[in-house]
Amino acid sequence: MATVTRDDIIATLRDLADPKTGRDPVSLGWVQGVAVQDGHATVALEVPPDLGPELEPLRREAEARVHALDGVATATVVLTAARQEAGQGRPRGDSGGRRGGPGGPGGGRAQTIAPPGVRHIVAVASGKGGVGKSTTAANLALALAARGQRVGVFDADIYGPSMPRMLGLTGQRPGVVNDRIQPLQTLGLKVMSIGFLMNEEDPVVWRGPMVMGALEQMLRDVDWGELDVMVVDMPPGTGDTQLTMSQRVPLAGAVIVSTPQDIALLDARKGLNMFRRVDVPVLGIVENMSYYVCPNCGHREEVFAHGGAKATAAQMGCRFLGDIPLDIQIRVNADAGTPIVVSDPEGPHARAYLGIADAILEQIGAEAAPARAAPTIRFT
Ligand SMILES: Nc1ncnc2c1ncn2[C@@H]1O[C@H](COP(=O)(O)OP(=O)(O)OP(=O)(O)O)[C@@H](O)[C@H]1O
Structure with missing residues (x-):
């Protein structure tokens, strides 16, 4: 060709x-x-x-x-x-616009994009970059799959897509069947990332509106099939893209990843508030790189004022989902394309991620219960 x-x-x-x-x-x-x-x-x-x-x-x-x-x-x-200037009608989230399709309270342009066949979409987000959001998203997706869910991973981190590397799919490209892009499949997950479509050595300079266009396309045109949960690795931060994503995609909820440092927690609060503003339930906070366990002697070191996320979660009235230590094994396995949940499924870290998955399933199950009711068949 x-x-x-x-x-x-x-x-x-x-x-x-x-x-x-x-x-x-x-x-x-x-x-x-x-x-x-x-x-x-x-x-x-x-x-x-x-x-x-x-x-x-x-x-x-x-x-x-x-x-x-x-x-x-x-x-x-x-x-x-x-993008229009402030006050010129850009959809805002504080009017319930999350589900603001045509006729919804958000009205106007904020039509929702929901891939058909996907029951629950969970965003994994962070107020700032480098806190381990993608590592958490990958392990969480695998933990959900280990709980018997049909799981998709949508890497929306358009500025630094890491799912191809973390899930061992670097260099692979999705196929096309009947004009529809097929997600890649690995470790029991269906995976789509903008990283599969762009040149790594030639990064696209994304402009705000283009980002949303590309993300929409990936949600709409990828053949996701039937999924119980789609885990979205969000771009870091709380800018326009994140806000628009949160408004346009019917999220079942968001998981906020933070490190214990104060500054990261301040950012985490921003993330949390952003989702709340657009009526997306915050499923809880994960404290990543929470403490350090010496690989030689097992001594546990609380390097960064461990526990900040738990306190923040309590203050902000949301659930604390768990803490994940700073452990070289988590890094090595994620970077090698076999996240710790699959490389050491019986280990303590995998158990921690499974616990987070259970807490999420409990919440989205409860929240989604009415929507799962069997359709009413009417005879006329
Ligand atoms: N708990 C952990 N222990 C050790 N290393 C970790 C842990 N969590 C993440 N890392 C490592 O930290 C680096 C950054 O993690 P990751 O890419 O998940 O962060 P991120 O928040 O998604 O970053 P960005 O938003 O910039 O994409 C990676 O090399 C990853 O392997």
């Missing part, structure tokens, strides 16, 4: 015309990003917000033309809208 380049895609986009002005999307400055990897092409067009619906035929045409290029296996064109 021929290799398609960004230039080929851009040249194709030049042949299209905006119905209003007759100009092409490239000269109009709408092309915000073109990513192509192993024949999977993604294009983000940033269009004026009020033109979105009118431009749907143009989007479809662009997708068809890019798809028709020699060397393109899948083509995804997303329309994104330029």
Whole structure:
């Protein structure tokens, strides 16, 4: 198959015309990003917000033309809208907009994106980077699978996707069946990551609206099949992407990962408040790198004022889900693609993650109980 380049895609986009002005999307400055990897092409067009619906035929045409290029296996064109200034109608979460699909209290553009067949979506988030959010997400997903759940992992950490590495899938690419991207399968999980679609050595400079477009596409167009739980590894922090994700994706709840240091806990509070603002239940806080156990003598060292997350959870009225020590084995196994829950399933760390999984299942089970009721069949 021929290799398609960004230039080929851009040249194709030049042949299209905006119905209003007759100009092409490239000269109009709408092309915000073109990513192509192993024949999977993604294009983000940033269009004026009020033109979105009118431009749907143009989007479809662009997708068809890019798809028709020699060397393109899948083509995804997303329309994104330029961010409006504060006060100009950007959807806010404090009006219940989380479930704010059309007609919902959030109304307007905040349509929810729910992959069909996925029963519960759990976000794993952190107020700042590097606290072990991805490690927690990977181990938690495996612990949920060990509890008999059908689990998917959606790596939404678009700025530093680590699931390919942590789940031993580096360099692999998802296949395509009937124009639908198939998640990769490993260790009993279905996995999708933007890391599978982009060049690691050539990171895409994501702009806010493009991020959401790409994430939406992965939720909608990936063939997730039937899942009991989807674990989402969120991008770190509490910026617009995280807020929009929390509003647009019908999350069953969020798990906040924090290290015990005060600063991280302050960030954790921000994360917690962000989810609360958009009515996403916070399932609890995990304290990661909580304490250190000497591998030689077993001595336990409380390096970072251990216990801060427990206190914060109590103050903020949410559940403390557990603490995970700083242990080289957790790092080595995660970095080798076999997280500790599978590499040492009987060990104390795996037990800790299983305990966290149980606490989550208990909560989402309880919360989701009404939605699980059998459908009513009416005879008329
Ligand atoms: N409990 C732990 N003990 C030892 N090492 C850990 C632990 N948790 C995470 N790590 C290591 O710390 C590093 C950062 O972890 P991870 O990538 O999970 O953080 P993150 O919060 O997802 O970061 P980012 O948001 O920047 O992607 C990794 O090398 C990981 O193996």
